[in-house]
Amino acid sequence: MKAVVYKGPYEVAVENVPDPRIEGPLDAVIRITSANICGSDLHPYEGRVEFESGMVFGHENMGIVEEVGAGVDRIKVGDRVSVPFNLACGTCRNCNQGFTSACLRANPSGQPGAGFGYPAMGPYWGGQAELLRVPWADFNLLKLPEGTEHELDYTMLSDIFPTGYHGTEMAKVAPGKTVAVFGAGPVGLMAAHSAYLRGAAQVFVVDHQKDRLALAEKYGATSVDAGEVDVVEAIMDATGGFGVDSGVEAVGYQAHDPAGNEHPALVMDNLVSVVRATGAIGVVGVYNPVDPDAATEEAKDGRIAFDFGTAFTKGLSIGTGQCPVKAYNRELRDLITQGRATPGDIVSHELPLDDAVRGFDQFDKRVDGWTKVVLHPSH
Amino acid sequence: MKAVVYKGPYEVAVENVPDPRIEGPLDAVIRITSANICGSDLHPYEGRVEFESGMVFGHENMGIVEEVGAGVDRIKVGDRVSVPFNLACGTCRNCNQGFTSACLRANPSGQPGAGFGYPAMGPYWGGQAELLRVPWADFNLLKLPEGTEHELDYTMLSDIFPTGYHGTEMAKVAPGKTVAVFGAGPVGLMAAHSAYLRGAAQVFVVDHQKDRLALAEKYGATSVDAGEVDVVEAIMDATGGFGVDSGVEAVGYQAHDPAGNEHPALVMDNLVSVVRATGAIGVVGVYNPVDPDAATEEAKDGRIAFDFGTAFTKGLSIGTGQCPVKAYNRELRDLITQGRATPGDIVSHELPLDDAVRGFDQFDKRVDGWTKVVLHPSH
């Protein structure tokens, strides 16, 4: 089959690789209809995070079940399914408690948490390919309504829609609350959309890219252009000096000013400033324990020197980490099916698999208008 | 009346000051029977935090109601009451939501949160004195069973017992969970006691002072002597390499190694190491936005460069801040009354008010056996 293969920094290729096949009784093989390029794919793409040459990319996957193992009886061949980016065994202690993002058995390295086509998440090939093997298929796969409707919406269920939603969950967004989302990339936009789905009264979205801010406004948010205003001042003014109830960090370790200079603590500091005393922050932007190219010595070891003293004085709570997709994807699917959620509105480009190289290149360069790329290996 | 008055770094005095009196219709005046010296009293005492000369110390107070204002009708003269260290109006937005620790109206500075006899918490005199004025008395005061029974237990309800409990609440301690408490000072001991009251299966308490560790064991905890073992290794070994479900930070900004050298990120780093992936940390040890005497340049501005990258990778949640005492003191009182909680077991010294100077001195020097001092201005 054809697949997007990692070759080295800034180099991917669409190549022929062996077809995946059923390896155990709980496996399924999926024919991929949509596989998105994720912002976090750019971390290894840019060489910022180590990735094994030859690995197949892709953790935002959906498709049609092609084959199932002998022990699979919930999922059937022909089912249209979404594949959560985090792969989980379904029977360990963390899976039992809903923390599929920290499955204790799926990652052979022994580190909690596994996934597809992504550094440090185990040996599992990704889905930017014609076919994808999914272990523990009955546990992991989410059934979708048959047909082809809402393809661009449902394809967001594998990662960024639940991930944005997870940010709002950790930030304790609830009806009538005010929210500040930092970062208007795909995850930040999904956080803004999710915040309104959860009943937020007002959502601010901070970024300095105008195409992304325009999308945020399409979801009903109030945009705050970091290139034009003092972000903290703008949000404090707009909330009568009180601040917002909830903050979402959707930027991560590469936080930088509009001039492009990285300041690892910048977004956390801003969040500590704009979130009200006793408020909550949800961090879904990625921070890494090791980041050799970081802007400060401390940040190379994962140390982010943000204003913890003020956080304590305000009594803030901070939730962090990868989204356990299964905790949310069923309900988000139903919102799409009922026409109440439209995460696919952020898609700017649909490409055949053969165009993946161009997709990575343009998305990585943040070319204006390239907000989200969906690959269609099989259609 | 006589009161403990702040004169300057390392200098307090027991002096005559004017009696407090009813100033508004919602005030009460309390005759203090017990007022404890708190570890956080040592912050201004040591000059580490600015405090106004002439202020009366004391935010851990209980006593008998002496007089009430015209609008007080729940609390009666003669009631035996505990006074939460955080003073709250009872009618603002934060009080409405139970965040009495961040009352929006009680502190004339406009900063959320007020209290008695403590820097930056407003102009309210403390209770290391014969009498104490308590505004919004009907809202703030907790009634205790009449008489003198359980005095040393009930006196812990004003601050450290709820504060330790708050740490376990933010750390999501629940039946069958494992817990690591860093710091075996009075708050850490109360956290350990609280963890068991909430049903913890096992509680580790880390410190390097043997008298304190002995008290931790008295509450059923497993002591970890930081002066003798590698703390992280010891806890990981004792949990089969899994780590603990919950961690409580009961040390604060002056975290130091057994040799006495401060490392502002030390305790947070250890917690990030020993708390399991997806676990929770409750921070009740105090961190300040400004700390001119801190060990690092960043920490002088409240910046604590702990390993946030690993915290994110593990998906930890971190709750911080002062305890809203009213959220817990009623239930903790009832546990004392029923004989199920014995927070007073940590008291090492009961002194008359006149001995307060010696109490501060010995407690500040962490003289062996001086774990908790209770002053009895009126008995």
Added chain:
Amino acid sequence: MKAVVYKGPYEVAVENVPDPRIEGPLDAVIRITSANICGSDLHPYEGRVEFESGMVFGHENMGIVEEVGAGVDRIKVGDRVSVPFNLACGTCRNCNQGFTSACLRANPSGQPGAGFGYPAMGPYWGGQAELLRVPWADFNLLKLPEGTEHELDYTMLSDIFPTGYHGTEMAKVAPGKTVAVFGAGPVGLMAAHSAYLRGAAQVFVVDHQKDRLALAEKYGATSVDAGEVDVVEAIMDATGGFGVDSGVEAVGYQAHDPAGNEHPALVMDNLVSVVRATGAIGVVGVYNPVDPDAATEEAKDGRIAFDFGTAFTKGLSIGTGQCPVKAYNRELRDLITQGRATPGDIVSHELPLDDAVRGFDQFDKRVDGWTKVVLHPSH
């Protein structure tokens, strides 16, 4: 002043009564701009529940603060405010825990829970009048944006909007869930509106009055006409035989079939049938301990013989009781202010106080199109 006074079954009058005045330091007097007639006003109006002759009606009140007592300092003269229907002291054990609906001190009868102008809720005159006295004003009153905007929306904050919302809270409505609301009276409509504000994927509303069902559809709900279809069958079919996650009871003890015959267990039985195994039911329709005119002997003593055996087998949870308005009204206010909630859409008639008699009569007869009546004593 003029006020709507209860004279006896089916008889109210607009009469001159003495002006209320400040009686204690925590009182305020409000000049009423809007006072709604509530469905539960019809219980005493119809003589089904005992009410004292001479009492002033009205527990859905808003207006402008006219005067405040000496101890009131949060609320100011001139503030535009909403008055929660349940009156609460703000300092008792239940108020401390947010259960203002069960205040232990406000009702002189000693029964938990007090309110305005309503049987068994204490001696407090209602607000279908020019002026209203509100005790514990700082605690009870909710400030509204000044001016006259959104008057019909904000006036729903005193009772039915929070009450409908409370039904969805007890029914555990959350993003992506399906909901069945029984009863399309004002409270049921607010429950449907609230369910969508909380992110429900689909909301069914059951009634047999077409004007009300039309309003339900206006809020986005799927109407189920009990006069035309088998309600249980219709909902089970629409959910693929699975049932709904959440059910809201917004009918109460006078549940009847389309022919008008009362069956006290009818709505609860239907809810037990249509709510999925492990689902939740929120009961905001009123059931009374004593109901001499009930259709069955048991129901006269408050006994409702619904299918508890099936409820147990399905593992359902059932929340009941009056709404603690303060738990929700601030956030719902902010949703109105931001234009995201429009509870006032249900108002069919705005009348001057002098027309109150006609308002009661037409609303009680459920004359087509009389869905909700708002009186404007002062405008």
Added chain:
Amino acid sequence: MKAVVYKGPYEVAVENVPDPRIEGPLDAVIRITSANICGSDLHPYEGRVEFESGMVFGHENMGIVEEVGAGVDRIKVGDRVSVPFNLACGTCRNCNQGFTSACLRANPSGQPGAGFGYPAMGPYWGGQAELLRVPWADFNLLKLPEGTEHELDYTMLSDIFPTGYHGTEMAKVAPGKTVAVFGAGPVGLMAAHSAYLRGAAQVFVVDHQKDRLALAEKYGATSVDAGEVDVVEAIMDATGGFGVDSGVEAVGYQAHDPAGNEHPALVMDNLVSVVRATGAIGVVGVYNPVDPDAATEEAKDGRIAFDFGTAFTKGLSIGTGQCPVKAYNRELRDLITQGRATPGDIVSHELPLDDAVRGFDQFDKRVDGWTKVVLHPSH
């Protein structure tokens, strides 16, 4: 193998039946070391609930893994395990949300919820036998420390300890709360034990059998002898007229007075009376949709005419249903391992499998001192 087989009302026999064997890749076969007789076994034993002749009894099972299917890789041969009474697939919507008690796939009848050796829970043989087949073994089985220690405590993890705990969860028992448990049978005793493990301040246990009340006191509870005092009056007096925060129903549909006459609503009515306004009731005593031998016509159809009017007026919440054992058994196991929980203290008789007939007979007759029977098929 030998097994306890149901023959008809009041008739069980220990007979030879075919050995169970691995039927699918996810099965395990367990050699049973302990299998308890449950109070709910008496429902079919007494002929009150229909049961298929020839079925093997037993849903409270633990033992050693004898053999596993090809797809089982978490559980190993030789593991000592507890078998939750509810059997669950681990991959359906309800299992995903932790409701293993309402698994949508395990019961071929299509009704949510499956189990071992119990009417209406599917075709699965029970474990009062030498061997037991457990489908979905990796998901269902809980590993225990190897060896034979705490056998009588761990054997309570399959049902009654989690079931009693579930009652306290639904009743919202929390630190410092007061609790009333109705029924001092094994489940009620486990509820009392659980309530204290969760930090309750005081637990009342109501029954009229003195041997059971003595066990309740052993767990620290205050016994209330229904044969000697007015239960409601006794509890109200002991709580200063306030009532208890939480109530647990551990009796079920056969509620009867000390004279033995059944009153289906008796226990629910008492709970509605003694639980404080805004309190919570957890119902783990079984109520059935069909009960042909019930004392009232309504109760034959599962209708329990309890005082719902008062429940509404007090704003009570009521949780019901079978316990999802996996939600609690890991943490309860750890409490046993750490010596903090001792559920096995209720065991009065340990019998070899051959004595099962006598065990059923004596336990069913509630012979004094026969509080809990454990069979040991293999030891």
